[in-house]
Amino acid sequence: MDSDLKTEAIKRAKVLMVGAGGIGCELLKTLALSGFQDIHIIDMDTIEVSNLNRQFLFRQSHVGQSKAKVARDAVLRFMPQICITPYHANVKDPEFNVDFFKQFNVILNGLDNLDARRHVNRLCLAAEVPLVESGTTGFLGQVTVHIKGRTECYECQPKPTPKTYPVCTITSTPSKFVHCIVWAKDLLFAKLFGDRNQENDLFVHTGDGSDSVKPTDDIFERGLDEVSVQYGRKIYDHVFGYNIEVALANEETWKNRRRPRPIFLGDVLPEKLILQNGNLEKNCLTEDLSLSAMPSLGLNNSQEIWSLAENSRLFLEALRLFIERRGKDIGSLTFDKDDQLAIEFVTAAANIRASSFGIPLHSLFDAKGIAGNIVHAVATTNAIIAGLIVIEAIKVLEADFQNCRMTYCLEHPCQKMLLMPVEPFEANKSCYVCSETPLLLEVNTQTSTLRDFVDKIVKNKLGMSFPLIMQGATLIFEGGDDLEEDVAANYALNLDKVLTALPAPVTSGSMLTIEDLQQELSCHINIKHREEFDEEKEPDRMVLLGWTTPEKKSQGVSNGENTTAAIPAAPEAINKSEEVEVAAEISRTRRKRSEISETTGDQETFQILPDTDAKNSMDPQEVEDDDYENDLVVLDENPEASKKRRLQ
Ligand SMILES: Nc1ncnc2c1ncn2[C@@H]1O[C@H](COP(=O)(O)OP(=O)(O)OP(=O)(O)O)[C@@H](O)[C@H]1O
Numbered sequence: 001m002d003s004d005l006k007t008e009a010i011k012r013a014k015v016l017m018v019g020a021g022g023i024g025c026e027l028l029k030t031l032a033l034s035g036f037q038d039i040h041i042i043d044m045d046t047i048e049v050s051n052l053n054r055q056f057l058f059r060q061s062h063v064g065q066s067k068a069k070v071a072r073d074a075v076l077r078f079m080p081q082i083c084i085t086p087y088h089a090n091v092k093d094p095e096f097n098v099d100f101f102k103q104f105n106v107i108l109n110g111l112d113n114l115d116a117r118r119h120v121n122r123l124c125l126a127a128e129v130p131l132v133e134s135g136t137t138g139f140l141g142q143v144t145v146h147i148k149g150r151t152e153c154y155e156c157q158p159k160p161t162p163k164t165y166p167v168c169t170i171t172s173t174p175s176k177f178v179h180c181i182v183w184a185k186d187l188l189f190a191k192l193f194g195d196r197n198q199e200n201d202l203f204v205h206t207g208d209g210s211d212s213v214k215p216t217d218d219i220f221e222r223g224l225d226e227v228s229v230q231y232g233r234k235i236y237d238h239v240f241g242y243n244i245e246v247a248l249a250n251e252e253t254w255k256n257r258r259r260p261r262p263i264f265l266g267d268v269l270p271e272k273l274i275l276q277n278g279n280l281e282k283n284c285l286t287e288d289l290s291l292s293a294m295p296s297l298g299l300n301n302s303q304e305i306w307s308l309a310e311n312s313r314l315f316l317e318a319l320r321l322f323i324e325r326r327g328k329d330i331g332s333l334t335f336d337k338d339d340q341l342a343i344e345f346v347t348a349a350a351n352i353r354a355s356s357f358g359i360p361l362h363s364l365f366d367a368k369g370i371a372g373n374i375v376h377a378v379a380t381t382n383a384i385i386a387g388l389i390v391i392e393a394i395k396v397l398e399a400d401f402q403n404c405r406m407t408y409c410l411e412h413p414c415q416k417m418l419l420m421p422v423e424p425f426e427a428n429k430s431c432y433v434c435s436e437t438p439l440l441l442e443v444n445t446q447t448s449t450l451r452d453f454v455d456k457i458v459k460n461k462l463g464m465s466f467p468l469i470m471q472g473a474t475l476i477f478e479g480g481d482d483l484e485e486d487v488a489a490n491y492a493l494n495l496d497k498v499l500t501a502l503p504a505p506v507t508s509g510s511m512l513t514i515e516d517l518q519q520e521l522s523c524h525i526n527i528k529h530r531e532e533f534d535e536e537k538e539p540d541r542m543v544l545l546g547w548t549t550p551e552k553k554s555q556g557v558s559n560g561e562n563t564t565a566a567i568p569a570a571p572e573a574i575n576k577s578e579e580v581e582v583a584a585e586i587s588r589t590r591r592k593r594s595e596i597s598e599t600t601g602d603q604e605t606f607q608i609l610p611d612t613d614a615k616n617s618m619d620p621q622e623v624e625d626d627d628y629e630n631d632l633v634v635l636d637e638n639p640e641a642s643k644k645r646r647l648q
């Protein structure tokens with residue numbers, strides 16, 4: 001297109017940006033400087049101090065104000081002639097419906113969560129407006145283009161579930177610091193400060209799964225006359241000493257593994273220091289006034305790696321402060337990465353455990369990053385990604401679809417490139433969002449209730465907020481806050497009925513239609529009755545099938561032109577393995593799911609997976625498997641080069 005026409009297309013365009021955070025600030029500036037004249041911005045947040053280091057349109061004085069509005073004002077100061085319309089709102093609000101989306105030529109996402117991304121994807125499909133989607137994680141980033149009828153939609157590839165670890169690795173055979181963090185946070189912290197009644201496997205397995213040691217007295221219960229320092233010592237000796245001794249009794253487990261070392265408090269700290277820990281009344285506050293065990297112990301530098309003795313003192317002191325200063329929270333606490341005392345406790349506990357298992361200790365700063373799953377944002381990555389979004393948006397506006405690319409921003413050069421453009425993929429024919437293909441649900445229709453179905457499948461798996469469920473012509477459920485009282489009560493009754501007992505019984509062979517009017521999404525689910533489920537592998541007792549990753553994943557949009565560009569790489573994987581397997585055909589490119597998940601900026605959580613097979617999960621290989629999962633296979637166009645190649 002000639003440059004005058006291009007300028008015209010940009011000038012005439014009406015674009016919507018969703019998110020005015022790290023990517024959004026860069027994007028708004030780049031759009032304005034590229035000549036865009038009519039920009040709408042939705043962001044539901046207000047500015048926080050922690051945003052200021054990279055969201056450069058914001059200043060200290062803006063803290064607490066709407067991001068969308070302040071971003072508009074900041075850009076208008078240097079581009080006063082353009083029109084920027086801010087909305088301080090959630091993009092999921094009903095006012096942002098299909099008609100609202102239809103007024104735009106292209107939608108540009110700068111979001112940080114899956115839920116909002118899915119919602120925008122669905123509305124873009126319904127409104128038939130192209131979407132340019134983006135995400136960054138540290139040095140990694142990506143921009144993808146989604147055009148109905150031409151490319152895959154944002155949801156064509158099922159999104160990965162959170163990272164999980166087998167119970168056995170966490171409770172008995174940790175080999176990485178992250179395993180110790182998960183143990184400290186999800187088991188020990190939860191046991192001591194969370195809901196007392198929760199199922200929590202803090203007892204050591206001795207190998208065959210049958211002989212877990214469960215003392216008859218609840219060791220975690222604090223006696224009425226038990227002072228905190230005594231209680232702390234009891235917990236310490238139990239979890240770091242006694243439990244490890246019990247685990248060591250099973251020789252089988254340690255045949256091919258390094259044996260852990262039981263640690264008792266008396267071996268680490270002299271009595272005097274242990275007692276002194278209970279009397280540190282001096283300073284318990286950090287500079288920003290949060291309760292902390294560090295100042296009184298003289299631990300000032302959170303980037304320093306503390307010794308086992310220092311971590312042990314921190315453990316005792318943090319536990320004491322919880323008991324004495326935050327006693328009323330105990331029993332209802334959940335781990336929060338912004339809770340200073342919780343971070344200190346978890347860091348100390350993870351380090352003591354790491355020491356026992358011969359795993360290198362970490363600083364509180366690093367432990368916080370791992371526990372909170374924090375990847376520090378890099379402003380430059382956001383700026384690069386914002387630039388790429390604008391480049392793709394311009395191609396879309398020019399209707400130059402053939403040249404649209406998905407681009408991955410890598411941490412290390414691959415084939416001498418840091419930016420890897422790839423042709424967009426075709427839509428997944430079994431995607432329930434952008435195709436009509438029905439899904440299949442295996443469920444025990446005689447024992448599962450409608451509530452199970454709504455919560456586990458409709459809301460959790462399909463991501464619908466206000467679903468409407470129909471069996472044939474009968475409406476069996478409708479979600480929403482604006483229902484008449486008697487209608488809502490009727491649906492509430494249905495929720496507790498098993499599927500076969502609903503007014504229009506749902507049995508094997510039934511087809512349900514599920515709609516979310518707000519998302520303009522409708523899909524069908526065929527029901528297949530199944531009696532038995534594997535409690536551990538299929539804890540939902542329902543299995544949703546049909547929405548699968550297509551076998552051939554790289555059928556790029558045919559444009560009659562070969563891309564000389566490199567093939568998409570899983571950035572995280574490249575980063576880790578630095579190894580690329582090069583093989584024959586471009587059409588066989590394997591795109592790992594991790595490539596998407598690693599750069600969406602979604603808050604991921606760690607989960608502990610139930611042991612499906614105690615023996616298997618005790619296999620020494622198992623730990624390494626975590627890493628293999630991220631291995632990357634990138635296939636090249638060059639048929640000759642079917643061998644492994646190391647990246648430079
Ligand atoms: N449903 C939504 N509606 C509108 N805006 C949203 C929605 N979900 C997320 N956002 C916005 O997307 C932006 C994402 O920006 P970013 O990833 O930089 O996150 P942040 O909250 O600014 O920073 P951090 O999470 O690192 O503290 C945020 O400003 C957030 O308010």
Ligand SMILES: [Zn+2]
Pocket residue numbers: 152153154155156157427428431432433434435
């Ligand atoms: Zn799709």
